[in-house]
Amino acid sequence: xxxxxxxxxxxxxxxxxxxxxxxxxxxxxxxxxxxxxxxxxxxxxxxxxxxxxxxxxxxxxxxxxxxxxxxxxxxxxxxxxxxxxxxxxxxxxxxxxxxxxxxxxxxxxxxxxxxxxxxxxxxxxxxxxxxxxxxxxxxxxxxxxxxxxxxxxxxxxxxxxxxxxxxxxxxxx
Amino acid sequence: xxxxxxxxxxxxxxxxxxxxxxxxxxxxxxxxxxxxxxxxxxxxxxxxxxxxxxxxxxxxxxxxxxxxxxxxxxxxxxxxxxxxxxxxxxxxxxxxxxxxxxxxxxxxxxxxxxxxxxxxxxxxxxxxxxxxxxxxxxxxxxxxxxxxxxxxxxxxxxxxxxxxxxxxxxxxx
DNA sequence: TTACGTGCAAACCGTTTGCACCAAT
DNA sequence: ATTGGTGCAAACGGTTTGCACGTAA
Numbered sequence: 001x002x003x004x005x006x007x008x009x010x011x012x013x014x015x016x017x018x019x020x021x022x023x024x025x026x027x028x029x030x031x032x033x034x035x036x037x038x039x040x041x042x043x044x045x046x047x048x049x050x051x052x053x054x055x056x057x058x059x060x061x062x063x064x065x066x067x068x069x070x071x072x073x074x075x076x077x078x079x080x081x082x083x084x085x086x087x088x089x090x091x092x093x094x095x096x097x098x099x100x101x102x103x104x105x106x107x108x109x110x111x112x113x114x115x116x117x118x119x120x121x122x123x124x125x126x127x128x129x130x131x132x133x134x135x136x137x138x139x140x141x142x143x144x145x146x147x148x149x150x151x152x153x154x155x156x157x158x159x160x161x162x163x164x165x166x167x168x169x170x171x172x173x
Numbered sequence: 174x175x176x177x178x179x180x181x182x183x184x185x186x187x188x189x190x191x192x193x194x195x196x197x198x199x200x201x202x203x204x205x206x207x208x209x210x211x212x213x214x215x216x217x218x219x220x221x222x223x224x225x226x227x228x229x230x231x232x233x234x235x236x237x238x239x240x241x242x243x244x245x246x247x248x249x250x251x252x253x254x255x256x257x258x259x260x261x262x263x264x265x266x267x268x269x270x271x272x273x274x275x276x277x278x279x280x281x282x283x284x285x286x287x288x289x290x291x292x293x294x295x296x297x298x299x300x301x302x303x304x305x306x307x308x309x310x311x312x313x314x315x316x317x318x319x320x321x322x323x324x325x326x327x328x329x330x331x332x333x334x335x336x337x338x339x340x341x342x343x344x345x346x
Numbered sequence: 347t348t349a350c351g352t353g354c355a356a357a358c359c360g361t362t363t364g365c366a367c368c369a370a371t
Numbered sequence: 372a373t374t375g376g377t378g379c380a381a382a383c384g385g386t387t388t389g390c391a392c393g394t395a396a
Contacts, residue, residue, distance in 0.1 A: 076353045097270030147331035154327050158320035249378045
């Protein structure tokens with residue numbers, strides 16, 4: 001129950017041997033969330049939702065704006081920032097705690113609700129992985145401490161073994 | 174190898190049944206780090222180091238400034254921000270990824286280099302814990318993916334079981 | 347029709363930086 | 372004496388917000 005997800009040049013992942021969940025299905029879930037809250041389904045929000053979940057790539061608020069504008073050019077930065085919290089509420093999008101300057105958002109919680117991150121300090125790429133053992137132990141600990149788990153996240157910073165052994169990082173470039 | 178660390182009102186932890194490592198010993202390590210880098214040990218830096226590691230409480234940059242000024246009133250915000258990266262470099266201080274507005278810093282990596290965090294969504298308190306099983310599994314996974322682990326961190330958000338069962342949270346107030 | 351949502355631009359706030367002065371080595 | 376460190380205040384950059392207009396329900 002452990003697999004590797006190779007990101008693209010910057011932060012774009014793809015789960016090996018898996019089909020990315022139909023983006024329309026995810027969008028419907030988000031729209032449903034808006035409806036339940038009595039909020040309006042505007043064309044701007046629709047564009048932002050589409051942009052956020054249209055690929056499996058991590059993104060910043062600015063990148064989301066750019067992408068949403070390809071669908072609805074009039075979308076404003078303010079609306080992106082006002083919509084992001086609504087998406088986070090659904091649990092389908094998470095804010096990542098990369099310690100880079102800007103905040104990154106990860107849309108892959110729709111398809112992999114319990115995934116974790118490994119950040120390569122050599123090539124700066126991000127890999128996603130899931131592991132049942134880890135998850136089970138996290139639950140045990142949480143209950144032992146008298147809590148009920150809500151969100152769990154493991155973040156591992158690591159270095160390429162190959163870089164140290166061979167002098168180059170296979171993930172680089 | 175699992176224990177609970179109850180924070181104070183906001184973010185102040187204390188490891189149960191453990192003596193907090195002598196703050197002087199930690200300061201010496203940090204000073205040594207500065208010397209190795211050929212940097213000067215000024216009274217401002219000394220005050221900031223003292224303030225950072227003088228208690229086990231988490232803190233923001235602003236709180237660190239306030240605390241350092243109790244020791245050396247002339248310490249400036251700029252110097253705090255310029256010194257923080259030096260402390261992080263030592264590995265004795267970590268920046269926390271609480272998703273609150275401001276960044277928090279955790280000075281407990283001197284005494285507990287591999288500890289993790291559990292955040293109670295009901296009372297907003299933070300607990301620290303260590304676990305060998307978790308750690309071992311993290312290492313396994315990292316190596317299986319072809320990496321050598323550098324930094325590992327588990328962050329669990331959870332709700333008080335007691336709040337749900339009894340209607341109140343024992344950690345509140 | 348009428349709130350709610352939007353774009354715009356200004357405000358905000360934590361953090362960084364340029365500069366002239368200061369002090370650890 | 373030298374050169375890195377400091378305080379100050381301005382700049383910076385991501386995010387939030389007030390306001391008047393627009394539009395989904």
